[in-house]
Amino acid sequence: MMRVVGPPVPKSHTNTLPDNWFDQRVDHFNNSDTRTFKQRYFLNDKYYKTGGPVFLLVDGENEGQDYFITKGAVSEYAKQFNALLVDLEHRYYGHSVPTPDLSVDNLRYLTVGQALKDTEQFIGYLNKKLALNTNNTKWIAFGGSYAGNLVAFLREKYPHAVAGSVASSAPVQMTYDFNQYFTGAGKSMGTECSNQIREAVRLVEDQLKTPEGWLAIEKELKLCKPLNGTDISSVNTMMISAAIPFVMAAQYVGQSGIDMVCAVMTNTKDGSTPIQRFTKVLTQFSKAKCLDNDYNQFIDDIRQTSKTAPMNQIGYRQWLWQTCTEFGYFQTTDHTDSPFGNQVSIDFYVKRCADMYGKQFTGQFIRKGIDKFNQYYGGAKPNVTNVVFPNGSTDPWRVLSVLKDLNTSSRALMIQGCGHGSDMQETLSTDPRQLTDARLAIAKQIQLFLK
Structure with a gap:
């Protein structure tokens, strides 16, 4: 039985960037629990220039892959804005499993709340490690599908961590x-x-x-x-x-x-x-x-x-x-x-x-x-600023996303004739005009977030 969420990564893709590891807490909300685990991330500084922003690709319910920060549209935005590219693997997926096994007792640490805190803590860590905080470096978070939810909620619960988010095909309304x-x-x-x-x-x-x-x-x-x-x-x-x-x-x-x-x-x-x-x-x-x-x-x-x-x-x-x-x-x-x-x-x-x-x-x-969950995160109307919500018109998940502008800085973007996470894919010469226009609109929003 297939899992039917998540933006697709080409099966031919093989990671080319080296693994990096961050000591992450198993339970952020229990001060007496001092356990940590190794959380994997990737770095790509190909387009980075000193003073540039950081573009963080937040992974979802799959093993972390560097596709979106090496070939995907996010890497193309990075070239435009001289950004450092980072990809953070989600806890419990891929190589970032914090517990010895996946028993019901251990799965209790697999929540959106824990994953969001992972991301906020990781941003603070990398700011310090790379001395980015000395330049007041701005971060933009990107995610598709479930990970799109995460980057929208990141702006909602930890707005100090990222200046804006691109929440592609994000079904924020749980049902x-x-x-x-x-x-x-x-x-x-x-x-x-x-x-x-x-x-x-x-x-x-x-x-x-x-x-x-x-x-x-x-x-x-x-x-x-x-x-x-x-x-x-x-x-x-x-x-x-x-x-x-x-x-x-x-x-x-x-x-x-x-x-x-x-x-x-x-x-x-x-x-x-x-x-x-x-x-x-x-x-x-x-x-x-x-x-x-x-x-x-x-x-x-x-x-x-x-x-x-x-x-x-x-x-x-x-x-x-x-x-x-x-x-x-x-x-x-x-x-x-x-x-x-x-x-x-x-x-x-x-x-x-x-x-x-x-x-x-x-x-x-x-x-x-x-x-x-919906009460805490806002359902179809999360209380956010500086988030763009692209969706494809043929994607069945779109009905659970944000389809109307929430405010002047959190905009909905419908891409006619396109599917789930289409805006995140690598740009091709065969892309329809509406997809090209959508990426231009996303880049314009990113520019506004970085002001």
Whole structure:
């Protein structure tokens, strides 16, 4: 089951900058706890000139990579403003895990509050280490997706640390039942395409009613495991796995991705069935050899607490912990406007949290954490100045971001036809005009933040 947040880093990218390490506190909010851990960061001074600002790329729910400060748009802004580039790896991800394992007891230090304090403390450390504070050096923070939330909240809770932030595709409004994810993707795909998807899913749901139908689905969708249509959790796992490649096209590729998906789904001239066209999209847009439908195996994998467990090395146990404790973001399909059927309800996600982390994760418990988070950080209207919020118009996550200017210095920027974190990617000659214009607008905001 895919984790569907975070700006994409090209799979071909290999880090070229050396690792640096900072002694970070495990628990910032308990004075009697003196434990520390090694937090990784990267430095790139290629464009830096004395007196220039620092551009800090805050990582999110992935291993830290130097892509965004060597090839991404942030490095291009650095060239323009003579900035020092820094990338800080998020606690519990990559090589910056502060505890011996990822038990529930140890995961309690994985919160946004701890991560923000990490960043504030790191900025103070580097200012002192590099004598930047003697020049009153200004910092600008950059982040995409969840990390976009972090840099927005950094300006809210620690405005002294950074002069401004670029919060790209930042879903700052936490939500329990995120049904807009799939309904929004369906709307982006248009009526004809969505109706074809809806019909394919309806046919699959009809087949779920009989054992003969289960066998047909196994063959048609190329499932990883034999299907038991009475196992609701495994059926839900299959339905989410089948829907994700469609949404990925809208989320990451943008309008051209939607066009590719819909060209397949609406091509009825070859006599193919809706399910055959649906499967063709799965084959083209998913690199997996088979479609995941094994809920129990997924839960077993996530329950592993070793830092070296495969799912933990890529951050799944950590990220799902954050969704179950603070974020929600539960992508349900049981909504009348969803083209992806009505199988996946909020109950599936509540059960999943409980199965992964303990029976205390009831719907009421999860809701309470989300409500508390939104109350503290402001939800869709964080109390911030000097933040720009770029979003792509085809990105389903955009509905949870800031879509209207909050004030004269915190602006919303919609990039038509583009997807999640598109403004953070390396500039290409093939970029559409609206993306180029957006980056120019972001650079203008950065210039204002630095005055």
